[in-house]
Amino acid sequence: MKREVPVFICMVMGLVMIVQFFVPHPVSQAIYQTILKWLIIVVTFAMVLGILSLARLHLTKLRRGDKDWFYSLVAISSLFVTLLTGFFNFKITDSFIIEGWKVPFSFFTISFASGLAAGTPFMNLFEYIQVPMQATMFSLLAFFIASASFRTFRARTPEATLLLVAAVIVMVGRVPVGHMISSAIPALSDWILVNPNMAAKRGILIGVGLGGISMALKIILGIERSWLGGGGE
Amino acid sequence: MKEILRGFLKIDRRWIFLFVLLGVLIPLATGKGLHHSYPGNEVKLVYNFIENLQPGDIVMLSMDYDPATIPELDPMSRALLRHCFNKGVRVMALTLHPAGAGICIAVIDELLAEYSQPGINPDGSERPARQYGQDIVFMGYKPGTDAVMLGMGEDVRLLFPQDYAGTEIPPYHGDPKETSLPMMCDVKNYNDVKCVITISGTRMPEYWVAYAYQRYHVKIATGVTAVMFADYYPYLQTGQMIGLIPGMKGAADYEELINHPDRGMVGMLPQSIIHLLIVAFIILGNIAFFIVRREDKQEGKKGGKKK
Numbered sequence: 001m002k003r004e005v006p007v008f009i010c011m012v013m014g015l016v017m018i019v020q021f022f023v024p025h026p027v028s029q030a031i032y033q034t035i036l037k038w039l040i041i042v043v044t045f046a047m048v049l050g051i052l053s054l055a056r057l058h059l060t061k062l063r064r065g066d067k068d069w070f071y072s073l074v075a076i077s078s079l080f081v082t083l084l085t086g087f088f089n090f091k092i093t094d095s096f097i098i099e100g101w102k103v104p105f106s107f108f109t110i111s112f113a114s115g116l117a118a119g120t121p122f123m124n125l126f127e128y129i130q131v132p133m134q135a136t137m138f139s140l141l142a143f144f145i146a147s148a149s150f151r152t153f154r155a156r157t158p159e160a161t162l163l164l165v166a167a168v169i170v171m172v173g174r175v176p177v178g179h180m181i182s183s184a185i186p187a188l189s190d191w192i193l194v195n196p197n198m199a200a201k202r203g204i205l206i207g208v209g210l211g212g213i214s215m216a217l218k219i220i221l222g223i224e225r226s227w228l229g230g231g232g233e
Numbered sequence: 234m235k236e237i238l239r240g241f242l243k244i245d246r247r248w249i250f251l252f253v254l255l256g257v258l259i260p261l262a263t264g265k266g267l268h269h270s271y272p273g274n275e276v277k278l279v280y281n282f283i284e285n286l287q288p289g290d291i292v293m294l295s296m297d298y299d300p301a302t303i304p305e306l307d308p309m310s311r312a313l314l315r316h317c318f319n320k321g322v323r324v325m326a327l328t329l330h331p332a333g334a335g336i337c338i339a340v341i342d343e344l345l346a347e348y349s350q351p352g353i354n355p356d357g358s359e360r361p362a363r364q365y366g367q368d369i370v371f372m373g374y375k376p377g378t379d380a381v382m383l384g385m386g387e388d389v390r391l392l393f394p395q396d397y398a399g400t401e402i403p404p405y406h407g408d409p410k411e412t413s414l415p416m417m418c419d420v421k422n423y424n425d426v427k428c429v430i431t432i433s434g435t436r437m438p439e440y441w442v443a444y445a446y447q448r449y450h451v452k453i454a455t456g457v458t459a460v461m462f463a464d465y466y467p468y469l470q471t472g473q474m475i476g477l478i479p480g481m482k483g484a485a486d487y488e489e490l491i492n493h494p495d496r497g498m499v500g501m502l503p504q505s506i507i508h509l510l511i512v513a514f515i516i517l518g519n520i521a522f523f524i525v526r527r528e529d530k531q532e533g534k535k536g537g538k539k540k
């Protein structure tokens with residue numbers, strides 16, 4: 001039953017949605033709108049489930065004192081600190097006023113207003129920790145691409161030579177300096193993108209689309225059940 | 234000679250890293266930059282579309298990116314918002330990326346501060362101050378990409394009963410005087426927006442085409458990172474997308490088109506230098522590789538003759 005019920009629900013919902021798509025009747029539209037609302041609720045709960053799963057994984061690692069438990073501590077602390085600062089607006093004021101008297105002490109206040117505003121601890125965490133960290137990680141790509149292209153981009157075969165020449169033309173043609181060298185370089189770069197590149201991409205997209213349709217049909221008809229999980233059961 | 238070339242081929246990668254670092258740092262530190270980005274056709278398509286809109290028209294701007302891609306994608310969002318504010322086109326902003334809300338708030342706050350006073354547009358025309366609620370509304374983040382895209386085709390209030398700050402979205406065709414978000418009185422679903430512009434470092438634009446364009450026929454334009462823009466040419470050719478802003482170069486193109494150079498244009502000189510540097514590395518690496526290989530072969534033949 002654990003497997004049959006989800007497969008049945010999936011089949012019914014899949015078939016209903018296919019039929020609904022082609023029937024513009026008000027009843028069909030009402031069903032569609034109701035299902036949309038359900039979908040949003042399900043997706044939101046899936047997100048909560050994901051957060052709980054992540055928290056449980058790291059708390060278990062912490063409790064057992066697994067190798068690299070410190071990283072789990074960082075993950076858990078970051079999760080809860082970010083959540084708290086998002087829900088509540090923490091403020092540290094230089095002074096506060098009691099019946100007209102200004103008291104020059106630091107004062108820590110918590111309000112239930114959203115922390116999603118400029119200058120709040122949540123936004124400061126985002127701007128001064130998350131943004132530089134993620135930008136740094138992504139920036140490393142430029143260094144590794146430069147190093148990898150020097151070491152591995154070799155014209156050993158005609159195919160590799162073709163790829164190399166195309167890459168060089170596109171790389172130079174997609175920056176302003178390409179125009180400064182010659183207007184033929186960006187024109188050639190555009191030709192590569194709009195003709196051979198697009199032809200190949202379209203072939204891939206059609207393949208992916210057909211694959212998606214066949215996979216969806218297999219799931220709806222209960223032939224493909226790996227989405228139920230359970231490994232090799 | 235051969236040993237020098239062999240050594241060159243095995244150069245410590247940290248030297249390459251150093252060249253890349255200098256290639257980025259020197260132009261940024263000296264403040265030298267390029268004055269033209271030579272706008273591409275795919276960027277002009279987006280620009281022309283916005284340029285031909287009437288004041289009061291509404292576009293949906295979905296900033297679906299995270300901090301990793303801010304340097305490339307933020308300049309696009311800023312240039313697009315500037316263009317809309319200059320034209321009097323109203324913007325309904327949102328994000329479908331969990332890390333996108335903070336980015337949107339920062340960009341919108343900055344642009345609203347810039348446009349807080351009446352001013353003169355680059356073309357010489359006068360424009361009034363732009364205000365939150367009147368000219369732009371930020372709906373916030375909502376999980377469930379496809380569900381949100383489909384839901385907004387029916388009624389945005391299904392997904393976003395409030396804006397990001399918790400202000401209630403007024404009813405469709407409600408009294409604009411009774412709300413602090415009068416712009417939203419004119420929006421029910423995609424029928425009320427002229428186009429959706431998605432700025433993304435993920436596969437999100439494909440979902441916009443699949444769900445918003447195919448089902449509700451709303452026009453889609455996109456701005457994506459340079460590593461993925463080549464994937465979107467088929468959508469452009471079929472008309473499923475009305476335009477494409479590719480990477481930081483695309484952002485610089487847009488800045489040039491609206492005559493407001495900003496961060497995209499600043500990034501053009503370092504990017505040009507790095508592209509040329511990588512090309513130089515590839516060419517030098519290949520020259521050294523072929524010389525070493527030829528000499529190895531010749532030595533091999535000589536060794537064979539001796540035997």
